[in-house]
Amino acid sequence: MxxxxxxxxxxxxxxxxxxxxxxxxxxxxxxxxxxxxxxxxxxxxxxxxxxxxxxxxxxxxxxxxxxxxxxxxxxxxxxxxxxxxxxxxxxxxxxxxxxxxxxxxxxxxxxxxxxxxxxxxxxxxxxxxxxxxxxxxxxxxxxxxxxxxxxxxxxxxxxxxxxxxxxxxxxxxxxxxxxxxxxxxxxxxxxFENMSQGERQNKIGTKEKQNSPQVLLEEKKTDQAHLLLGVRGINLFDKRRYALDILDAVFDGGMSGILFQTVREKLGAAYYISSIVSYNTDYGFWAVKAGIDNNRLETILEAILKEWKRLKISLLAPKEITKAKNYLYGKIALSMENVHEVANDLSYQELLKKKIETPQEYLQKIKKITVSDLRKVAQDLLIPQHLNLSLISPYKDKEKLIKILKKNF
Structure with a gap:
């Protein structure tokens, strides 16, 4: 309540x-x-x-x-x-x-x-x-x-x-x-007094196995190439999610984020582009979703992968980390203005985790994350063998896409 x-x-x-x-x-x-x-x-x-x-x-x-x-x-x-x-x-x-x-x-x-x-x-x-x-x-x-x-x-x-x-x-x-x-x-x-009592039937655990970059290409005549590019992530219970949330805020923290600035402002090659971190109880992923110029698909993939690779190789500057933490703080503060949105967030936690983490507790953990924590989670997740691309586009050369993923990550 x-x-x-x-x-x-x-x-x-x-x-x-x-x-x-x-x-x-x-x-x-x-x-x-x-x-x-x-x-x-x-x-x-x-x-x-x-x-x-x-x-x-x-x-x-x-x-x-x-x-x-x-x-x-x-x-x-x-x-x-x-x-x-x-x-x-x-x-x-x-x-x-x-x-x-x-x-x-x-x-x-x-x-x-x-x-x-x-x-x-x-x-x-x-x-x-x-x-x-x-x-x-x-x-x-x-x-x-x-x-x-x-x-x-x-x-x-x-x-x-x-x-x-x-x-x-x-x-x-x-x-x-x-x-x-x-x-x-x-x-x-x-x-709810007459509700059926007891437990529901459980789900079968999700199995994950991947040893090299994968591409799923759906050839279709479209004016844009619609894609999801990303890596396998972590589940809802993984303590690394605080560091991953900060990394994602560095990567896609509004219009001044790396992703928007690289693909939309510098390259002028997309209208919609964003990154998504998804946490389920036994799996997760980190992905970029975009609609981009069909004729510049290869260039844009290389640009996104280059920026992700930078997060893995280079230490983030203190000002980038501070900006990302402030971004998360501000987003949470704004979400708490809506009582129903607060209820939605807390209820999902209760149902899936059986435990509620208050916004204040979450932000305290965000505050403690160091540059080393960020680099470690980037190195853990941003690996070539877990890289994936799904694509809807007239583009036909699946093997070339796989080569681009391998070469640039």
Whole structure:
């Protein structure tokens, strides 16, 4: 719970520790499909309209999401409507009926969602990236699933998955905004009293093996080359993540960061470019995502790799480290202005780590990181045998790309 008397709004979010990483080959896509179906009718509200109209009538915002390890349902309303939001979110989470007719209709919706993602390179590049890094295991599969699975899912599949995964010890109810704690606790107890007890089924651990640079190239006629270039990283529990966060802030700390200045300002070769550090419970990565000039692909890859290599070879200047630490401090300070964003961050920690690190504790650890710590994590992670490139472009010469990765890293 993250209360704020000054807030005019109230948000309830229910998270379950399940997602794509908990699926099998035959059930890939079921987590996301089930999330859709939770808006199709409950015992109390028989249709999508009965669920959505009451929230629309009070100007509420609501949605759901599915990721590798978390599925979530949320509603945000004016504080006076908090009981309504809590009732609806708990209802769709616990009491969805998964009507056969709605399942058949939603198959078409999800297949079109898959088609949409395939047509948008900025989205589809992520599927290629996960496939390249993790291959034929849950971490390498698309959250949306594959069409053959979507077409064959039946009501019994959703009932079984919901029973196995949506259980008390894998569920977290998150409340933020303007509310009275004692009153809300009672409401939560009443709303979730009939929930299935115990643990959800565990996921299979992610296996990683790579001995040389890899490229996954999807030839497509595009005006830009869309890419993800990066290395295997560390998981959520690795203590080196504080140093990695600082390195990433040096590399991509806003418009004055190395990445933006090199590729956009000096080379003038990209509109969107950024780096991403991702931490899951048993894997992670550090990558650059960009849309760049097709004709200058090789030059830009070499430029990015050169800057990453510098982080590994050369000691960072004190002013670069200070700027990066200040950047992280400022970003956290700004994020704490939004009570719901604070709640989101703390809830993810609680669900995945079973432990909350406050922003103050995090910043204390950031403050203690030294130049030697930064150089060590750069040397640990920025290694040629863990380098990967996924690419959507008319470019055809995969072998040449592999040579560029080997030569410049």
């Amino acid at each position: 993250v209360p704020s008397k000054e807030s005019l709004s109230f948000q309830v979010m229910v998270l379950v520790n399940t997602g794509t990483d908990f699926e099998s080959k035959n059930t890939n896509g079921i987590s996301h499909f089930l999330e859709h179906l939770c808006f199709k009718g409950t015992k109390k509200r028989s249709s999508n309209l009965e669920i959505t109209q009451v929230l629309d009538n009070v100007g509420g915002s609501y949605n759901a999401f599915t990721s590798d390890e978390i599925t979530g349902y949320w509603a945000k309303v004016a504080s006076k409507d908090k009981n309504l939001a809590l009732d609806i979110v708990s209802d769709i989470y616990l009491n969805s009926q998964f009507p056969e007719k709605e399942i058949e209709k939603e198959k078409g919706v999800i297949i079109e969602e898959i088609n949409m993602y395939r047509d948008i390179p900025q989205y589809y590049i992520w599927d290629l990236w996960h496939k390249l890094l993790y291959g034929n295991q849950p971490a390498g599969w698309s959250t949306l699933g594959v069409k053959q699975n979507i077409k064959k899912f039946r009501r019994e599949d959703f009932l079984k998955y919901h029973l196995n995964q949506y259980r008390s010890k894998s569920t977290l109810v998150v409340i933020s905004g303007n509310f009275h704690k004692k009153e809300i606790i009672e409401k939560i107890k009443n709303g």
